[in-house]
Amino acid sequence: MKATELREMTDVELNKQLKDLKAELFNLRFQHAINQLDNPIRIETVKKDIARVMTVLAEKNAKNA
Known part of the structure; x- marks a missing residue:
């Protein structure tokens, strides 16, 4: 996923993408534990995607403020 x-x-x-990625990360961590x-x-990739989504959301919020 690109910025x-x-x-x-x-x-x-x-926000929907962020929710989906967090759910995927939870499932990956659970699979890793067992x-x-x-x-x-894939865990690292999902973490980076979450960071990208959060960054874009922060940019949009700063732009609107």
């Missing part, structure tokens, strides 16, 4: 793609989304879409995770690098 340019995220900047084109609305606030509602970004040794069923095939690709542990």
